[in-house]
Amino acid sequence: MPFDRSIKIAPSILSADFANLGAEIQAIEARGADWIHVDPMDGHFVPNLTIGPNVVAAIRPHVKTFMDVHLMISPADPYIGAFAKAGSDMITVHAEAGPHLHRSLQSVRAEGKMAGVALNMTTPLDHVADILDDIDMILIMTINPGFGGQKFTHAMIDKVARCRAMIADRPIHIQVDGGIDPTTAPLVAKAGANVLVAGSAVFRGGSVAQPNIYGDNIRAIRDAAQAAL
Numbered sequence: 001m002p003f004d005r006s007i008k009i010a011p012s013i014l015s016a017d018f019a020n021l022g023a024e025i026q027a028i029e030a031r032g033a034d035w036i037h038v039d040p041m042d043g044h045f046v047p048n049l050t051i052g053p054n055v056v057a058a059i060r061p062h063v064k065t066f067m068d069v070h071l072m073i074s075p076a077d078p079y080i081g082a083f084a085k086a087g088s089d090m091i092t093v094h095a096e097a098g099p100h101l102h103r104s105l106q107s108v109r110a111e112g113k114m115a116g117v118a119l120n121m122t123t124p125l126d127h128v129a130d131i132l133d134d135i136d137m138i139l140i141m142t143i144n145p146g147f148g149g150q151k152f153t154h155a156m157i158d159k160v161a162r163c164r165a166m167i168a169d170r171p172i173h174i175q176v177d178g179g180i181d182p183t184t185a186p187l188v189a190k191a192g193a194n195v196l197v198a199g200s201a202v203f204r205g206g207s208v209a210q211p212n213i214y215g216d217n218i219r220a221i222r223d224a225a226q227a228a229l
């Protein structure tokens, strides 16, 4: 199958109602979510504690699309097996999480999962330039990781463009995460990102009782991004 570089909207369930995660996932998938983005955080690599492998396993039966797991855990290696067995489709590790990024990627692929690398805003593209064959996705952070609802960092647009040039025609997704909404989505899409994570901009104003708002929010982000291509 040819590599699919079309725009994908990946709602971050960090902004969902945690008391209703299964229903929230069903609601956003029924209204256009392409991937489900999950944000495990360890209270050490980032100053927040969120989701562990048990929760990922619990929501897995509700995810019919693609489970994209962004590990904000350092070191990640001791937990890769657990998140793989919980049903992740993509496991993304931070380049800064250490101690050996390439070994982490090997572990993810050995579990039969797709392997992503997240780069914090101050981490240069050089960290992945020599290992592109071992990567399925590069996640360019557009905020400091740890919390939803932060403001997009415009300086990252040029980094996305340089990442697009670096990967050329390789089958690697470029994901952006942080402050993506209908205003910022076209900027990153034009620069070359094809997987747009959005938490607050998807869940804002909606609920499982008012799910059509999720559909409106997803559509607004996708339409804005596609109009820029």
Ligand SMILES: O=C(CO)[C@@H](O)[C@H](O)COP(=O)(O)O
Pocket: 012, 014, 015, 037, 039, 070, 143, 144, 145, 146, 147, 148, 149, 150, 177, 178, 179, 180, 197, 198, 199, 200, 201
């Ligand atoms: O990884 C993270 C936060 O560290 C994200 O996935 C956020 O959940 C995105 O939230 P918004 O900026 O879209 O509200």
Ligand SMILES: [Fe+2]
Pocket: 012, 037, 038, 039, 070, 177, 197
């Ligand atoms: Fe994330």
